[in-house]
Amino acid sequence: MKRVALWAVLLCLIGAGICWAEEAANQTGAVAAIQPDGQAKSLIDTGDTAWMLISIALVMLMTPGLAFFYGGMVRRKNVLGVLMQCFIVLGVITAQWILFGYSLSFAPGKGFWGGFDWLGLCGVGAAPFKEYAATIPHEAFMIFQAMFAVITPALIIGAFAERMKFSAFLIFTVLWATFVYDPVCHWIWGVGGWLKDMGVLDFAGGAVVHINAGMAALVTALVIGKRTGYANKPVSPHNLPFTVLGTALLWFGWFGFNAGSALGANGLAVHTLVVTHTSAAIAGITWAALEWIFNEKPTIFGTITGSIAGLATITPASGFVTVFAAAVIGFLASVVCYVSVAIVKPKLGYDDSLDAFGVHGVGGILGMLATGLFASKAVNPAGADGLFYGNPKQFLIQLVGVGVTVVYSFVVSYIIYKIIDVFMKVRVPERDETIGLDLTQHHENAYTILE
């Protein structure tokens, strides 16, 4: 395994070197794009670019936020394992993205992937690429999307937390990003993507990010099996304050995730931010109220779970719906996710440890469908009208988008898992699981009892 990792790093370096050499050969062209010769420069809007720089940083912070959100929920013998998985994704998927992931996802093309024109970021520079974002450097769009590619596989970690081998996790993450995230991302967002051409609306990643990760979470939770000793009841979280902190970071970062997806500092970005915040707020209150009614007391864990459900659900709709529609969507998000997490999951008995499917998968599906109901051209002329605005066809289109993503992610995630399981057991041996991932996978301990 160590040797494989070393070879992988070496190959990356060689790949980067080739591209660099090519770029040096084309230097005249590249310089023309970067040098302010008047025309190229005037396309870039400084305000838009400044907002994108902030958004990129905001979305980056979501992955460490997610690490703490998940880290607090596991037992303390596994907290470093979860933090490590989240952090290493930031490294591994960034490398994948700049080498070939961005090209597979966003290079224009009608195929399974976008294409190979932008391998190693060849031709991705300071000049804007009009079809995606006309007023910011192409490179800004690329790295903004890199943060989405990073957090999506990180979301899946919640499903198999506390029992996956680290080496198998790394391979799963890279294969999943390449064969699930990149194609689905291209179909829905890329120029030439068939779902995009069909008219599927997904403002900031309800299908690309949340359904995609949520379905992979469901599959991995089903195939890897329950945690040892899991008796259909949640394992006590070891540090809920961590989870609250993680939620705060996620909520904060989500402003970049959704409002940044407007790709400019404009009215739509502001509206998206307001809509996102509203949904999160209403969903948080709703979950607390549900607990108060059905479990006697409202809990902080429930309230933040509701907020995350509200954020995940509003994501695809955020740039297309009114503020009051967002409040309704936030309310529905908590009701539906509450049912899926507190009622359906214990009945079915699968162990989605940290509810990656129950919150993100279910929330993403609900959000995509809600977009088909509440979308309005009055909010965003670039979008479409939904069922409630007299266009039932949009709802059907959304349904197709959801169906394709659900089935594709489910099937391919299953295949990837099974292939890895043939070569190396994906799950850690029972002894390692008992001792914990921190000591057995990483040889370190999060907390000391004795100094």
Add this chain to the structure above:
Amino acid sequence: MKLIIAIIKPDRLEAVKQELYKEDINLMTVNEVLGHGRQMGITEVYRGAKEMGNLLRKIRLEIAVNENYVEPTISAIIKGAQTGEVGDGKIFVLDLAECVRIRTEERGGVAIG
């Protein structure tokens, strides 16, 4: 009166508790401790600095019982904690000189249960 001290694996605590409840033994004190018997600890590495032979987390149970509860307690702990592997732990049985219930100032056998 005896004081029974058991050192067990952390993940067996729930099973041991359930076995004890079945024998109607509901009073116990539980501690988290570090222990190192024949089972080797796991090497830890911090920025390249190795720490060898570290201690593993264990749970320490303390249960004070009257004579007629000693054997049921011991067998319940064994039932819950035994996996057959190295590191299952130990049970120590000590004589207990006195027991006082603070609330009522009762002493001896009646104060235990």
